[in-house]
Amino acid sequence: MQSFSYDQLPSRVVFGLGALDDLPREIERLGAKHALVLSTPGHKVQAEEVADRLGDRCVGIFPRAVMHVPIEIAREARVEAQRLGADCAVAIGGGSTTGLGKAIALESALSIVAIPTTYAGSEMTPIYGLTEAGLKKTGRDPRVLPKTVIYDPALTVGLPVGLSVTSGFNAIAHGVEALYAQDRNPITSLMAEEGMRALAQGLPRVVKSPFDLEARSDCLYGAWLCGSVLGTAGTALHHKLCHVLGGTWNLPHAETHTIVLPHAIAYNYAAALEAMKRVERALNISHAAQGVYDLIRTLGAPLALKDIGMREAELERDAELATQTPYFNPRPPDRASVRELLEAAFHGSRPKASGLAK
Numbered sequence: 001m002q003s004f005s006y007d008q009l010p011s012r013v014v015f016g017l018g019a020l021d022d023l024p025r026e027i028e029r030l031g032a033k034h035a036l037v038l039s040t041p042g043h044k045v046q047a048e049e050v051a052d053r054l055g056d057r058c059v060g061i062f063p064r065a066v067m068h069v070p071i072e073i074a075r076e077a078r079v080e081a082q083r084l085g086a087d088c089a090v091a092i093g094g095g096s097t098t099g100l101g102k103a104i105a106l107e108s109a110l111s112i113v114a115i116p117t118t119y120a121g122s123e124m125t126p127i128y129g130l131t132e133a134g135l136k137k138t139g140r141d142p143r144v145l146p147k148t149v150i151y152d153p154a155l156t157v158g159l160p161v162g163l164s165v166t167s168g169f170n171a172i173a174h175g176v177e178a179l180y181a182q183d184r185n186p187i188t189s190l191m192a193e194e195g196m197r198a199l200a201q202g203l204p205r206v207v208k209s210p211f212d213l214e215a216r217s218d219c220l221y222g223a224w225l226c227g228s229v230l231g232t233a234g235t236a237l238h239h240k241l242c243h244v245l246g247g248t249w250n251l252p253h254a255e256t257h258t259i260v261l262p263h264a265i266a267y268n269y270a271a272a273l274e275a276m277k278r279v280e281r282a283l284n285i286s287h288a289a290q291g292v293y294d295l296i297r298t299l300g301a302p303l304a305l306k307d308i309g310m311r312e313a314e315l316e317r318d319a320e321l322a323t324q325t326p327y328f329n330p331r332p333p334d335r336a337s338v339r340e341l342l343e344a345a346f347h348g349s350r351p352k353a354s355g356l357a358k
């Protein structure tokens, strides 16, 4: 018999083709009058379009979000938000832009409206991250959960195919870990499975035709569900490893998740069989670790950490960083076997059905 508690996080989601048109109404609904628009440098034009839609409710644009939220940028954005008297941050972009909004909200009463353009899922979580002196620290705070999230598939058609696939696997990784996370419950498991199913159906169609709005919509819907379970059910070894690799060596976030995922699944396979059966059902594969690996290969995404800038000499330190403080994982993480997992991910070898690739 199961027992659980479930906190549904208080955010409003507006989903659909053309949903961006609702932005002024959503800002009004929040009672916000002074919006600061955030983006990465590459998304400045989109940020300007958003600012135009907001008219005199927009007080400025801060187009300088970067991956893993360096503390220096966060401080500059906080000063700018305060100088402009912003009561709302409109974050258009991926997890890096949402992350910058969270860094501001952590130290002010400002609300966030997130307009995601990748599948990272940060918009659905109260988790924030800040990187200082090469170390990424994360925490949870209800103040950083976006009040409103606008999902418009039209905004994702320009997401390059390669990043669409790896960002999709980033979302699938949230779903996988939510199925065996310590705080999982029947609702989060349903959402995780449905989210992964939608992504597995959408991603191959996006690879074939990046402008297929139905396929984009499926992926964004999957990303929403997988982001939601990341926010409520929690994570385990896979996310810990990606956090260490990303924060310490500044490896690209979505690619790192994609490469590590089959190996983290292999590591946990025997200790979380019920979750693995659900992964297999959702993705329509016969073995969770091997099937995810094969799917990544078929969709043309990277398979080896050595191909995205990791150096072999760093494996030992990462294994140490990933195991030095205790946290929940179905199979307890020890340094030697985590080192072995990382080595398999470094070389990009196909996991064995019985466990890790050698």
Ligand code: NAD
Pocket (backbone or CB within 6 Å): 040, 041, 042, 043, 066, 067, 068, 069, 093, 094, 095, 096, 097, 099, 117, 118, 119, 120, 121, 122, 123, 125, 126, 127, 128, 129, 155, 156, 157, 158, 159, 160, 163, 167, 170, 230, 253, 254
């Ligand atoms: P990102 O936000 O860094 O975006 C990657 C690149 O893609 C950027 O250059 C961006 O400008 C570009 N881009 C984004 N959307 C685009 C589009 N539609 N078309 C063309 N280009 C586009 O990458 P990400 O993977 O979305 O986010 C990664 C960051 O988010 C990491 O720092 C990670 O730690 C964080 N994250 C946090 C959480 C959380 O819950 N706190 C969850 C997931 C990710």
